[in-house]
Amino acid sequence: MAAQDSVGHKEFLTAGGHHMDPPIVNVKLAQDILDVCRSMSLWPMTFGLACCAIEMMATGMARFDMARFGAEVFRPSPRQADVMIVAGTVTKKMAPAVVRLYEQMPGPKWVIAMGNCAISGGPFKIKDNYNVVEGVDTLIPVDVYVPGCPPRPEGLLEGFFQLQRQITGKRWWPVAAKVEG
Amino acid sequence: MNEFIQNLIPLVVAVVGSMAWLAVNALVLVYCERKFAGHIQRRPGPFEVGPHGVLQTLIDGLKLMGKQLLTPDNADRFLYWLAPILSMIPVLLLFMPIPYGPVLTGMEVDLGLLLILAFSSFNGLALILAGWGSNNKWGILGAARAVAQTVAYEIPLLLTVLAIAFMTGTLNLTEITAQQAGHIGNWFIWKQPLAFIIFIVAMFGETNRAPFDLAEAESELTAGFHTEYSSMGFGLFFMAEYGYMVVICSICSVLFLGGFHGPIPGIEGWWWMLIKTYALLFLMIWARWTFPRVRFDQLLNINWKWLLPLATFNLLATALIMKL
Numbered sequence: 001m002a003a004q005d006s007v008g009h010k011e012f013l014t015a016g017g018h019h020m021d022p023p024i025v026n027v028k029l030a031q032d033i034l035d036v037c038r039s040m041s042l043w044p045m046t047f048g049l050a051c052c053a054i055e056m057m058a059t060g061m062a063r064f065d066m067a068r069f070g071a072e073v074f075r076p077s078p079r080q081a082d083v084m085i086v087a088g089t090v091t092k093k094m095a096p097a098v099v100r101l102y103e104q105m106p107g108p109k110w111v112i113a114m115g116n117c118a119i120s121g122g123p124f125k126i127k128d129n130y131n132v133v134e135g136v137d138t139l140i141p142v143d144v145y146v147p148g149c150p151p152r153p154e155g156l157l158e159g160f161f162q163l164q165r166q167i168t169g170k171r172w173w174p175v176a177a178k179v180e181g
Numbered sequence: 182m183n184e185f186i187q188n189l190i191p192l193v194v195a196v197v198g199s200m201a202w203l204a205v206n207a208l209v210l211v212y213c214e215r216k217f218a219g220h221i222q223r224r225p226g227p228f229e230v231g232p233h234g235v236l237q238t239l240i241d242g243l244k245l246m247g248k249q250l251l252t253p254d255n256a257d258r259f260l261y262w263l264a265p266i267l268s269m270i271p272v273l274l275l276f277m278p279i280p281y282g283p284v285l286t287g288m289e290v291d292l293g294l295l296l297i298l299a300f301s302s303f304n305g306l307a308l309i310l311a312g313w314g315s316n317n318k319w320g321i322l323g324a325a326r327a328v329a330q331t332v333a334y335e336i337p338l339l340l341t342v343l344a345i346a347f348m349t350g351t352l353n354l355t356e357i358t359a360q361q362a363g364h365i366g367n368w369f370i371w372k373q374p375l376a377f378i379i380f381i382v383a384m385f386g387e388t389n390r391a392p393f394d395l396a397e398a399e400s401e402l403t404a405g406f407h408t409e410y411s412s413m414g415f416g417l418f419f420m421a422e423y424g425y426m427v428v429i430c431s432i433c434s435v436l437f438l439g440g441f442h443g444p445i446p447g448i449e450g451w452w453w454m455l456i457k458t459y460a461l462l463f464l465m466i467w468a469r470w471t472f473p474r475v476r477f478d479q480l481l482n483i484n485w486k487w488l489l490p491l492a493t494f495n496l497l498a499t500a501l502i503m504k505l
Contacts, residue, residue, distance in 0.1 A: 037243040040230045046399065067219055068228040070237050076399035079251060079411040082244070106249035106411040173229070 013099055013140065032168075038082065038108060039164040039172075043073040045081035047101065050088025052115035052150040059153040069173075071160055078104040083163065085156070086142075089117035089124065090133040102140045110143045110167075111136070112159050115150045122149060195287035199276035207423045211238040214466050221470045248412040253315055256409065260314030265410065265417035268307035271300040272424035279431045280355045282441050282451030294342060294352040297432060298335075301387070304425060305331040308389075308396065308406045311418070315409035323405025326477060327389060327396035333484045334386030334393075340492035341376040341383070344499040345369060345436050354432075358440035365444035370437040375495045377437045379488050384433060384465070386484065388425050391469040395477050430461035 023031065048056055059066050066072045075081040078101050090098055102111065113136050116122030121134035136142060143166060146159035154176075165171045212227070212235065219226020227234030252258055278293030280286040290296055305328055312324020348369070349357050361367045370377050386393045397405030407418045434440060434457035441454045475483070 034243065034247040037240045038247065041237070041241040041244045062222055062224040065219070065224040065226075065228075067215065067224060067226050068234070070227055070230050070234070070240065072215075072227075073241075075404070077404035077408045079409055080404070080407075080415050082248075106251045108248070 014103065035168050039167040041070045041073070042083045042110070042160060042163065043075050043081050044071060044083050044085050045078055045101065045105070046074040046076045047084065048087045049090060049094060049098075050115075050117065052087035052118070055150045055153055056085055056087045056114065056156060059156045064153040064157060066157065066160070069157075069160060069164075078102075079106060081105055082108070083110045083112060085112045085114050086118040086136045087114040087150075089122070090136050090139070091131050092133055093131070095133050095139055098136065099139050110163055111140055112144045112146060112156075112163060113137065113142045114146045114156060114159065115148060117149075119145050119147060192288060195277060196273060199273045199287065202276065203272060203420065203424050203427070206427050207420045208238045208242070210423045210426070210462065210466075211241070211419075213463070214469075217463070217466050218470045221467075242416065245412055245416040250414065251409070251411045253317065253409050255316045257314045257316065260310045261409075262314075262414070264307050264311035264314055265414045265421075267310065268304055268421040269417045269424070271303040272421055272428065274300050275424075275428045276431075278354050279428070279435060280358050280440055281431070281454050283449060285441075285451050286355055289355050290353065292352050293354040294346065294357075294432075297428070298339060298342065301425065301428065302331075302335065304421065307421075311410070312406040315406075317409050319403040319408045320406050323396045323398075323402045323408070326398075326402075327406055330386055330389070330393065330395060330480060333481055334383045334488075337379050337484065337488035337492040338383040338387060340489075340496050341373075341380045342436065344373055344376045344492075344496045347496070347499050347503055348372065354435050354440075358435055358442065361439040362442050362449075363446050365439070367442075368437065368439040373437065373495070373499070375491060376499075377433075379492050379495070380433055380437065381464075382483070382488060384429050385468065386480070388422065388429055388465075390422075390426065390465055392472040392475050393480055394469075394474060395480055398474055400474075426462060426465060427458065430458045430465070433461055434458050 044056075048054075058064060060072055060074065071083075078084075082105075084102055084105065086098065102109070113119050117124060117132070118136045121129065121132050124132035125134050133139060144159045144163045146155050148155050151159075161171060161173055215237065216226040216234070227237035230237045230240055252261060275297050277287035278290040278296055280289075308327040308331075309324045312320040312322075312327070345357065346352055349360050351357060361369060385391075389396045396402075397407065399405075402408070407415050410418065431454070434454060438457045439453075440457075441451055442449045443453050
């Protein structure tokens, strides 16, 4: 079955739908400062698709607390969000909605694919798959992949740090020690 | 001409001062709100950006400025961009007649209270323009709710303010503060306890704050009237909301808690006003993170069936006692 062929960039992503003009005034220092600001206040969109969303909620709760890094402001409207966490299985029926939400976000914007389903289709990537999009990156550009089924909240936080590194070119927080055995 | 300039300079200083006061308050209050929310929910809140996260709101503000400004395709461009400005500008005027200290009054107006009540209604207009102009069904639903709510809650608010005006015989806020001089027993909260409670409840309704934030109820309406606003359009609404909170808490402390007068005679100054205003602001933040949002019929029932009759009764009782 050629499942993947029916869903792809061409189908949903409108031309210029996620287009951003280059900055009118491009001063490196100002851009760098803005980049640091952007990376320190990544407001995610209130948007969960499946079980990974539960882990995403856990990341915002007391034990892990995304708020420490300024990322707890879950905006209900895509117009005010900076980062879209695709948390869960993207079905073909959901695909147009995901793309539309992505296009509604004003730039600069980023996407985190959270969990194996969003990365590649995960357990649904089988021969008889008829309804699951095999990887959200076939629909929209993805910046950070957080593997796991579902990833632990620490994993999502690490994904945020990785995104901050991509934006500013620097890792801001200490790396967790490796536990042997 | 000379006199005109002499009058103009303090006014300009006062407007600039209000702008600074508003911006600083927005920064401090958003930080306090997020930090309070964190501690109420047993988590640290913003922590890593600056020591204990103090730079968080500043950075959020800069990020909002650096974001793409969007106007929806079918929006009414003029109304769409008029709305956040119309929401923001009257706040600056509202700070003018409030006496923050014995000399710290922007402009002594005889009808100060009336001025504040009149110009604070602009917010309702701004919200309906935002909802209408953005051509979004969530926006218009949020705007309809906001208008029903602000119009409803304005009435008990006016009636309680009127009760104070009956007692003092003036609408001048400086005069009202002066009548509460002396010790804590002279504060109007003891003479008008019912009015104070009604004012506090109506305060939440007027500023669209939780548990009465139906206009931007994200569980039902995406983001209500500001659904389509990105970048600083949203930022202006946000700043205006905090501005109105500061204004209404300042008025509450002037009307009921003695303004800049301390609890014992002899110590008066702007710091009392600051302490009282911030105590009320923290009450608002505390309520937001404690109570769930009410349903819309409950919201209007509280107003029309309880606050309005009680406020009317309070006003009539005040008038009767004053007459005797």
